[in-house]
Amino acid sequence: DSGVTQTPKHLITATGQRVTLRCSPRSGDLSVYWYQQSLDQGLQFLIQYYNGEERAKGNILERFSAQQFPDLHSELNLSSLELGDSALYFCASSSLDREYTFGSGTRLTVV
Amino acid sequence: SQQGEEDPQALSIQEGENATMNCSYKTSINNLQWYRQNSGRGLVHLILIRSNEREKHSGRLRVTLDTSKKSSSLLITASRAADTASYFCATDYNYGQNFVFGPGTRLSVLP
Numbered sequence: 001d002s003g004v005t006q007t008p009k010h011l012i013t014a015t016g017q018r019v020t021l022r023c024s025p026r027s028g029d030l031s032v033y034w035y036q037q038s039l040d041q042g043l044q045f046l047i048q049y050y051n052g053e054e055r056a057k058g059n060i061l062e063r064f065s066a067q068q069f070p071d072l073h074s075e076l077n078l079s080s081l082e083l084g085d086s087a088l089y090f091c092a093s094s095s096l097d098r099e100y101t102f103g104s105g106t107r108l109t110v111v
Numbered sequence: 112s113q114q115g116e117e118d119p120q121a122l123s124i125q126e127g128e129n130a131t132m133n134c135s136y137k138t139s140i141n142n143l144q145w146y147r148q149n150s151g152r153g154l155v156h157l158i159l160i161r162s163n164e165r166e167k168h169s170g171r172l173r174v175t176l177d178t179s180k181k182s183s184s185l186l187i188t189a190s191r192a193a194d195t196a197s198y199f200c201a202t203d204y205n206y207g208q209n210f211v212f213g214p215g216t217r218l219s220v221l222p
Contacts, residue, residue: 002153033210043154043199043212056205090153099144100201100210102153 003027006091006103014111018079021106025072025093032074034066038087049074081110115200115213123219130187132216134200143176144201145185154199190220
């Protein structure tokens with residue numbers, strides 16, 4: 001157990017639907033990062049939150065949004081899902097200038 | 112792009128041999144980290160090397176950093192079948208605000 005918890009582990013949904021992925025960071029970490037990993041795109045940075053505020057934005061689609069709550073857990077919302085959104089979605093947490101700790105990921109399949 | 116680039120993209124060796132993977136990046140960094148990912152699993156942190164360090168060891172792993180060439184290498188000695196995985200370098204150029212991952216090197220260690 002890395003200390004970063006992601007739920008659910010697997011998600012199968014239809015095109016056009018909306019899903020929410022959840023991440024609880026390692027205890028004491030204030031930063032949460034979301035990454036998307038697909039076979040053809042590699043590991044793509046989506047967004048970072050630090051202590052509840054958005055800190056950095058990467059290749060995140062407008063259909064996707066995220067937030068970090070006062071208890072530091074984070075949610076990634078994916079809407080109007082398309083087949084191409086099928087991927088592994090990872091959450092990672094860190095403290096300042098330290099390594100990332102990754103969760104085990106959510107495998108999203110859009111059918 | 113700030114992205115690190117691993118080289119080679121794929122590497123296949125026999126058990127007991129050494130494996131060397133390289134990472135190049137484009138701008139000044141605070142630290143560089145190496146991660147391992149087993150198929151479909153989360154990334155696991157291996158080593159963090161800071162910009163003022165030149166070499167670090169951890170068990171069978173040796174990481175070097177050459178900031179003048181903007182490159183790093185990961186050496187795995189006496190490889191084992193269990194080392195089969197993808198290896199990623201991640202560059203931290205903004206004090207943990209946004210690590211950028213390269214596309215990874217797929218290492219296969221054949222028994």
